[in-house]
Amino acid sequence: MSALHKDRLPIQKVYLFGSYARGNPHRWSDIDLCVVSPRFTDPWKATQYLWSKRTTDRGRTIEPVGFSPKDFQHESPLTREIKKTGIEVA
Incomplete structure (x- = not known):
């Protein structure tokens, strides 16, 4: 996340x-x-950009995906899964 803040990426969620x-x-x-x-x-x-910034956390690989607010509202198997089981952390 610090790399995203360094790039001044506005993060909604x-x-x-x-x-x-x-x-x-x-x-x-x-x-x-x-x-x-x-x-x-x-x-x-968005996902390509996030992959270029990804790191590991205690040996675990971080697998990021990115969406605009509008794209996140569209229904897809991935967005449904995130909305159903995801935990908002920021």
Whole structure:
């Protein structure tokens, strides 16, 4: 997150989702994060940008995805999963 703040990325929301949010991570689980920012105009490019900034946390790989607020409101299997089981962390 500090790399995103360094780039002055306006962040509307951040969700933890996947196995950590469901409370059932296993030894090889990654940390799934969804970042919603008004600066993102294309989910693919947003995710590419976030991957370029990703790090590890205590040996766990962070797997980010990004959406604009508008794209996050559109229904897709991924956004439904994030809205259903995700935990808003920022």
